[in-house]
Amino acid sequence: MLKKFLAKFGKGAATVDLQFENRPYQIGEVVQGEVVIKGGEVDQQINQLAVQFMMTVRAKNGQSVSREVERIPLNGSFVISKKEEKRIPFNYRIPQALxxxxxxxxxxFDTHLDIEGGVDRTDIDYITIGASKEIQSIFHALSRLGFREKSTSGKLDQYGQEFEFFPTQLFADKVHELEIRFxxxxxxxxxWMEVECRSGYGKIEAKREFVLTKEIVENEDKLVSSFEKYIAEAVQQPELYKQPFTYPTYQPHHKGSMASGIGSMVGGLAMGVLGGMVLNELMDNLGVDEMLEDAAEAIGLDEENFDLAGMDFGDFFDEN
Known part of the structure; x- marks a missing residue:
């Protein structure tokens, strides 16, 4: 009787543990593993077992927000006996537009074991989501051209995720930075590639919009040549590439739909997950980074050695 009483408060109760290979996963890849449930000191009725896939976005001022990307139900009502061990398969495909x-x-992942009349058990497991094979190939091609990804790369806005690079070799004296979406x-x-070209004492922005065919993406040399050509054309005649980008239009879908977001744009799902109001608030806070980067450039600090994350600005940017 005492054991049943204590189990209701979590002591000697069933436990839950999501297990999968601990490594970076590509968008579109399937995470395979299992949920291990171990019975405690008494038999317990389980109402439901489910896993929530969660996304957290953090601004530089420390503000962050977490939202559910998808809820994955694994099992309905069942009984876990004393000291019993159950293993339930877990498979989840990471959405491509994340x-x-x-x-x-x-x-x-937030694994939730709903225990009847007792304290629910949870298990938190962090996961790193990296670029697909195609996007990795593009990043590698840019690296071969001497471009390095900035520490502040990966910002979100209403269109998706933007990646920022700065030159170190071939285009170092002609390009300030690249901003790219896929x-x-x-x-x-x-x-969608915006090239910030150096011009005298200022900058000129050139916008390039193009499709890399599967044949080009799969051939590293062709991929490098393509980017070198598009960037060189922008540098030589930036005034020819002033037209605005033709981004896809966001179309909201019902909650939980993996079609939410902007087509298959990398990061396009953020709008559907976070919601426009939350995303705009985070964008406002992330905008401080750009102010600091511009200030660093104005006083001659080298981009490669300028680390915003490690700098302490006290309460200068705090809200009143």
């Missing part, structure tokens, strides 16, 4: 794990964006299309990968 933002990648970067400084402001992280993910975790979307998966039938032909391959669509790219």
């Amino acid at each position: 933002p990648l794990s970067r400084g402001p964006v992280s993910y975790y 979307a998966y299309v039938e032909e391959g990968v669509k790219v």
Whole structure:
């Protein structure tokens, strides 16, 4: 009798543990594992077993918000006997339009064991979501051209996720930075690339919008040549590339639909998960980073050695 009483308060109760290979996963990849439930000191009625896939977005001022990407029900009502061990298979495909794990964006699984008349048990497991094979190939091609991803890369806005790079070799004296977005299309990968060209004492922005076919994406040399060509054209005649980007239009869907977001644009699902109001508030806070970067450049600090995350600005940017 005492054991049943204590189990209601969690002592000697059943436990839950989600187990899967601890490694970075690509968007679109399937996470395979199992949920291990171990019975406690008494038999217990379980109402439900489910896993929530959660996304957290953090601003530089410390503000963060977590939202459910998807709820994965695994089992309905059942009894877990004293000292019994149950193993339930777990499979989850990571949505392709999710933002990648970067400084402001992280993910975790929240496994929830709903115990009848007792304290529910949970298990938190963090997971890193990296670029798909196609996007990894693009990042590698940019690296071969001497571009390095900035520490503040990966910001979110109403269109999706933006990746920022700075030059170290070939284009170091001609380009200030690249800002790039991607979307998966039938032909391959669509790219929106903004090139900040150096011009005298100022900058000129050139906007390039193009599709990299599957053949190009799968051939590293062709991929490098393509980016070198598009960037060189922008640098040589930036005034020819001033037209605004033609981003897809956001179409909201019902809650839980993996179609929420902007087509298959990388990070497009953030709008559907976070909601426009929350995303706009986070964008306002993330905008402080850009102010600091501009200030650093104005006083001559080297981009590669300028780390915003490690700097303490006291309460200068705190709200009153």
